[in-house]
Amino acid sequence: MSRIELVNLRKEYGSVVAVSSMDLTIEDGEFIVFVGPSGCGKTTTLRMIAGFEDPTAGEIRINGEVVNEKEPGDRDLGMVFQSHALFPHKNVADNIAFGLRMKKVPQDEQARKVQEVSELVRITHLLGKMPAQCSGGESQRIALARTLVTEPSNFLLDEPLSSLDAKLRRELRAECDRLHDELQKTFVYVTHDQEEAMTLADRIVVMNQGEIVQMGSPMEIYSNPVSYFVADFFGNPAMNLVEGEFVAGANGLEFHCSQFKIPLPEKFKGATPGKGTLGIRPENVTIGASGGGASISSEIELVEPLGKDTLLYFGTEADRPFVAVIEGTQVVQRHANVDVGFPDDAIFLFAANGDRIR
Amino acid sequence: MSMTKSQRRHAFSAFRYLVLTVWLAIVAFPIFWMVSTSFKPDREWFAWPPVYISENATLQNYLVVWADVSEYAVDETGNLETVAQSLQRPWVALRNSALISVISTTLTVLFGAVLAYGVSRYGILSEGRMFQLLMLRMVPPIVLIAPISIWYSALGLLDTITGLVMLYFLTTLPYAVWMAKSFIDEVPREMEQAAEILGASRMRTIWEVVLPLVRSGLVATFLFILILTWSEYLLALLLSKTAVVTLPVELSKYQGSTEGRVYGRQAALSVGITLPLIVVGLIIRKHLARGFSFGMVRR
Numbered sequence: 001m002s003r004i005e006l007v008n009l010r011k012e013y014g015s016v017v018a019v020s021s022m023d024l025t026i027e028d029g030e031f032i033v034f035v036g037p038s039g040c041g042k043t044t045t046l047r048m049i050a051g052f053e054d055p056t057a058g059e060i061r062i063n064g065e066v067v068n069e070k071e072p073g074d075r076d077l078g079m080v081f082q083s084h085a086l087f088p089h090k091n092v093a094d095n096i097a098f099g100l101r102m103k104k105v106p107q108d109e110q111a112r113k114v115q116e117v118s119e120l121v122r123i124t125h126l127l128g129k130m131p132a133q134c135s136g137g138e139s140q141r142i143a144l145a146r147t148l149v150t151e152p153s154n155f156l157l158d159e160p161l162s163s164l165d166a167k168l169r170r171e172l173r174a175e176c177d178r179l180h181d182e183l184q185k186t187f188v189y190v191t192h193d194q195e196e197a198m199t200l201a202d203r204i205v206v207m208n209q210g211e212i213v214q215m216g217s218p219m220e221i222y223s224n225p226v227s228y229f230v231a232d233f234f235g236n237p238a239m240n241l242v243e244g245e246f247v248a249g250a251n252g253l254e255f256h257c258s259q260f261k262i263p264l265p266e267k268f269k270g271a272t273p274g275k276g277t278l279g280i281r282p283e284n285v286t287i288g289a290s291g292g293g294a295s296i297s298s299e300i301e302l303v304e305p306l307g308k309d310t311l312l313y314f315g316t317e318a319d320r321p322f323v324a325v326i327e328g329t330q331v332v333q334r335h336a337n338v339d340v341g342f343p344d345d346a347i348f349l350f351a352a353n354g355d356r357i358r
Numbered sequence: 359m360s361m362t363k364s365q366r367r368h369a370f371s372a373f374r375y376l377v378l379t380v381w382l383a384i385v386a387f388p389i390f391w392m393v394s395t396s397f398k399p400d401r402e403w404f405a406w407p408p409v410y411i412s413e414n415a416t417l418q419n420y421l422v423v424w425a426d427v428s429e430y431a432v433d434e435t436g437n438l439e440t441v442a443q444s445l446q447r448p449w450v451a452l453r454n455s456a457l458i459s460v461i462s463t464t465l466t467v468l469f470g471a472v473l474a475y476g477v478s479r480y481g482i483l484s485e486g487r488m489f490q491l492l493m494l495r496m497v498p499p500i501v502l503i504a505p506i507s508i509w510y511s512a513l514g515l516l517d518t519i520t521g522l523v524m525l526y527f528l529t530t531l532p533y534a535v536w537m538a539k540s541f542i543d544e545v546p547r548e549m550e551q552a553a554e555i556l557g558a559s560r561m562r563t564i565w566e567v568v569l570p571l572v573r574s575g576l577v578a579t580f581l582f583i584l585i586l587t588w589s590e591y592l593l594a595l596l597l598s599k600t601a602v603v604t605l606p607v608e609l610s611k612y613q614g615s616t617e618g619r620v621y622g623r624q625a626a627l628s629v630g631i632t633l634p635l636i637v638v639g640l641i642i643r644k645h646l647a648r649g650f651s652f653g654m655v656r657r
Contacts, residue, residue, distance in 0.1 A: 052551055073557040085552040089570045099556035143552075150556060 002028050002063050002076070002153035002186055004049060009058035011044050018044040020210045021058070028153075031180050031187045035197040035233075036207035042190045045207075046156050049188065050079055062154065073102070075154075078147035082159040084139040086131040092142050093127040099150035117149040120182075121175070137168040144179070154186040161196065173199060194234045198222065206230050228354040231279050237311065239348070240322050241279045246349070248273050255349075259315050259322075262294035265344035271357050279348035285324035286341035287312065287332070295341040298322075303334050314340065392632075396420065396625035403621040419626035423448055448627055451608035456634070458519055458604060459587040462526035467580045469527075470534025471542075471572075475564070477535065478542040479550075488536070495532040503596050510597060517601040522594060526587045533586070534579055541575030542568065577645035585635060605631045 004026040011019040019041040026032050034042035047053040049060055051072035060067050067075050086095050093114055100110045118124045121141045126134055134142065140160060147155065157176070161169045177200055180187050191197055197204050198218045206214045206221065206229075214226045225231035231239050244257030246264070253264040253271055255278050264271075286295075301321075302313035307328055314322040324340065326332070349357040361369065395403065397415040476482040483491065506525070507516070515521030545568055553563040591606040598604070609631060612624040639646065 050551075050555060052554075072551070072555040073559075075555075077555060079552070079555045081548045081552060083546060083548050085546065085548040087549065087553070087567055098553065098558075102553075102557035102562070146552075146556070 004154060004186065005061040007059040009048060009060065010056045011048060011053060012056045017210050022212060024205065026186060026188060029184045029186055031200060031202045032205060033189045033191060033197040033201035034205045034207060035191055035194060038192055040207040041210040042207050043158060046158055046188060046190045050077060050156055051075055076152050077154050077156055078150060078152035079156040080143050080147050080160045082162055084143040086139055086142055088131050092129050092131065095131065095142060096146045096149050098146060103150065113149050117145045120148065121145045136164050137172060140164065140172060154188065157187065157189045159191055176200060195236060206233065226356050228277060228350040231348060235281055237282045237323050239279045239281050241277050243277055246271060246273045246276050259318065260296045262296060262342060265347060268349060268357065271349065275352045277350040279350060280342055280346050282323040282325045284343060284346035286343060287324055287326050287338050293342045293344040295339045297337055298340050299337050300332060300334055303332060392625050392628050395621055396629050398622055400622060419622040423623050423626045424630060447608055448630065451603050451605045454519065454602050455588060455605040458522050459584055462523040462587050463580060463584045465527045466530045466534045466583050467576060470531055471538045471576055474535045474538035474542050478539050491532045492536060495529065499529060499593055517598045519602055521597055525593055526590065530583045530586055534583055537579040537582065538576060541572040545571045574645040577642050581639060581642060581646065588635060
């Protein structure tokens with residue numbers, strides 16, 4: 001049974017608040033992902049859990065025990081670093097065995113465990129090599145093995161894949177998922193990549209400016225963002241967010257912006273008029289067919305075929321173009337005028353301060 | 359007429375070698391002259407046109423300086439006792455120099471490395487303080503010689519090995535801290551943290567992770583400081599005149615009025631002063647190549 005609890009956790013660097021009053025309970029076996037832009041406090045939080053940073057205030061409990069005063073090595077944690085942090089003067093086998101040696105595990109058992117864990121992450125062929133002879137992907141597997149071998153009940157992963165190229169990243173992402181599945185241990189994972197968060201997490205903790213903005217399953221975060229920030233951060237291509245104004249019209253609330261005007265669905269009739277943002281995910285925008293909502297006629301300015309999908313760009317002279325995703329098999333003409341539909345249940349509204357209007 | 363790209367590249371390459379060769383000749387000439395003179399018989403020391411490589415090469419100078427050869431006594435008009443004493447002097451000076459520089463350099467690198475670790479990892483000295491430390495070293499030692507002499511005389515440190523060791527330790531420490539810090543800075547913190555979270559104590563981490571990675575750097579630092587102390591002349595001259603004489607001070611005596619301008623002997627002694635450093639350099643050259651190139655840790 002292992003559980004990590006953060007109680008009122010706070011970290012200040014001089015007058016800068018890196019993490020402000022954070023409360024969070026990470027359950028046994030959970031795969032939790034801290035995600036947010038750089039400087040949001042996610043790495044600081046992880047480093048406080050690891051014991052490399054002392055909290056300014058608050059408590060960290062691991063397995064029910066307050067660990068604020070404990071050394072990193074005594075917290076029942078394993079950590080994988082962004083830079084891999086392999087010891088360059090020791091060969092791969094010695095790197096992996098390091099933790100066992102520190103814990104005074106007998107020699108023959110060390111050898112057995114190193115072998116075992118190398119098979120688990122598929123690096124047995126590298127054991128005799130020096131870290132400098134291994135590729136980035138291999139290095140990260142070795143770093144994983146070095147952490148796994150001591151069998152901690154909690155794993156901390158600090159942007160472990162961000163130094164790798166896209167293909168390797170996907171490959172090792174799947175590997176992380178598989179390891180978590182097999183080990184059933186608690187994984188705390190920090191990333192700035194929303195896609196990694198979506199694919200790996202049981203629960204996502206979205207952070208911004210030292211605070212938790214939203215917490216929930218990937219689907220919850222995706223389909224029910226609490227603010228402009230979260231809506232903007234998750235999803236690829238990103239949600240269309242159009243700045244404009246909510247105006248009371250003859251038939252209820254309308255949305256006016258420099259490019260178009262549309263009536264808003266019934267459910268928003270209680271919203272206060274004023275400046276704000278309308279959001280709709282590119283995959284929810286309908287083209288041609290009526291999706292049961294407002295629609296406008298607009299010119300397709302750019303067609304971007306991606307194979308399976310095709311991206312259509314509208315209003316490219318605006319700060320951010322309006323994007324729609326359609327099936328790759330559908331044929332569209334650039335510069336053609338089409339009906340762009342806003343299905344009622346796909347529309348998000350955000351107030352000027354970024355809060356979601358429901 | 360314009361050159362093709364590859365012609366231009368060749369021309370530039372030739373020019374570069376020309377410049378480097380000229381530079382090398384200028385730099386190496388005094389060393390060549392020292393070695394050459396040390397093998398010349400007396401009459402060729404001042405010969406004009408100069409003798410570059412003597413056809414009558416002799417070991418005479420070496421024998422006179424480093425070995426107890428009586429011929430020197432015949433040349434001299436002074437009494438035999440003084441001559442015998444002077445023949446022992448280079449070896450005593452060599453012993454003094456070796457003791458003083460090895461002890462003080464070892465102390466300097468040891469303390470310097472520990473201090474540098476503190477600066478690098480715990481920020482015990484700010485950037486400004488570090489700079490002040492180096493600025494302190496910019497003070498010409500000679501201006502402090504009066505207070506040092508007074509205190510040394512009061513403490514009985516004048517003319518002692520301990521006295522020079524202490525002074526060399528203090529004056530070279532700033533260099534050692536600066537150099538060692540640059541090497542320790544190269545070791546990523548995450549590497550230490552990785553060791554820590556795997557259960558290694560701080561001492562263990564330093565011993566097993568940091569030290570092996572900065573070893574080459576510390577060896578380079580050691581040699582740098584060793585060269586400084588080995589060739590230090592001014593403080594050695596002023597603080598130890600009779601009992602403790604170091605090699606550079608000994609060498610200067612050959613320039614003095616009592617013995618005349620015995621260039622060949624001087625050169626033979628100079629070669630003896632230079633050789634130990636070259637030998638040390640050769641022994642540790644594997645470390646030097648890596649140490650002086652910095653950036654040795656693959657991130």
